[in-house]
Amino acid sequence: MERVKEGDTVHLKGKTASFFLKVKAGEIFSTHLGNIDLNQLLSCSYGETIFTHKGNSFLVLKPSLYEIIMYGINRKTQIVYPKDSGYITLKLGLRNGMKVLESGIGSGGMSIVMANALYPDGRIYAYERDRDFLENAIKNIDLAGFRHIVIPHHADLSEEVEERDFDAAFIDVREPWLYISKLNSLLKKGAMVGFLVPTTNQVSEVIKELKENLFVNLEVEEIMLRGYKPVPDRLRPEDKMIAHTGYLIFARKGF
Numbered sequence: 001m002e003r004v005k006e007g008d009t010v011h012l013k014g015k016t017a018s019f020f021l022k023v024k025a026g027e028i029f030s031t032h033l034g035n036i037d038l039n040q041l042l043s044c045s046y047g048e049t050i051f052t053h054k055g056n057s058f059l060v061l062k063p064s065l066y067e068i069i070m071y072g073i074n075r076k077t078q079i080v081y082p083k084d085s086g087y088i089t090l091k092l093g094l095r096n097g098m099k100v101l102e103s104g105i106g107s108g109g110m111s112i113v114m115a116n117a118l119y120p121d122g123r124i125y126a127y128e129r130d131r132d133f134l135e136n137a138i139k140n141i142d143l144a145g146f147r148h149i150v151i152p153h154h155a156d157l158s159e160e161v162e163e164r165d166f167d168a169a170f171i172d173v174r175e176p177w178l179y180i181s182k183l184n185s186l187l188k189k190g191a192m193v194g195f196l197v198p199t200t201n202q203v204s205e206v207i208k209e210l211k212e213n214l215f216v217n218l219e220v221e222e223i224m225l226r227g228y229k230p231v232p233d234r235l236r237p238e239d240k241m242i243a244h245t246g247y248l249i250f251a252r253k254g255f
């Protein structure tokens with residue numbers, strides 16, 4: 001069985017509450033259900049049960065990236081949900097060693113998924129204009145174990161970008177069309193770019209500008225995900241769903 005190690009991010013699943021924490025020897029993790037001695041956690045294996053000083057039990061789990069993004073990270077902005085970020089990462093063709101431009105970093109939700117595909121040698125050059133968001137995103141990316149993949153820049157995307165020849169870019173800002181001619185000079189020929197925008201009028205602005213700048217292979221897509229109630233004798237969809245997150249736009253820099 002895999003042992004819990006110093007620096008691991010662990011999911012503690014209780015009957016009424018779940019916690020995600022980074023394990024540091026000598027520290028105490030306090031919850032409303034009691035304290036957990038992290039030295040004791042370091043002597044556990046994943047799948048075992050640990051007890052707080054009040055006797056409440058928690059299952060010690062290794063979190064999936066999905067769980068870290070949905071329940072572990074601190075959200076200070078809207079994030080790209082896993083249903084979209086997983087697909088975007090595949091569409092951009094991200095893999096180890098690639099150099100990717102991202103803006104804005106928001107809460108790091110998208111950066112974590114891209115970093116997982118780029119690990120261990122790829123890099124994300126992330127441009128975020130809000131310092132507070134950037135600092136929070138870095139903590140979130142660290143929680144997911146990908147700090148060294150992301151090179152953060154506290155800057156507006158309209159400012160100078162020193163790096164060139166990006167293999168791909170992902171842009172999640174309010175007015176992405178303003179930066180498309182700039183992307184043209186930053187991307188390698190044939191490189192993929194992806195955008196996420198919440199409204200159709202933003203989609204129109206983006207595709208107008210992509211055409212103007214001779215990008216090719218334009219695609220506009222939307223992903224809907226519907227959960228089901230896991231009741232064998234009455235299997236049916238959940239009553240509520242997240243009906244809309246954003247429109248996805250993809251293109252390649254023209255040859």
Ligand SMILES: C[S@@+](CC[C@H](N)C(=O)[O-])C[C@H]1O[C@@H](n2cnc3c(N)ncnc32)[C@H](O)[C@@H]1O
Nearest residue numbers: 079080104106107108109110128129156157173
């Ligand atoms: C919706 S959030 C991005 C969420 C992120 N993709 C995630 O999954 O966590 C948009 C971010 O873009 C930043 N932003 C907006 N315009 C920008 C610009 N021109 N340059 C840099 N950052 C910008 C905002 O401060 C905000 O943090």
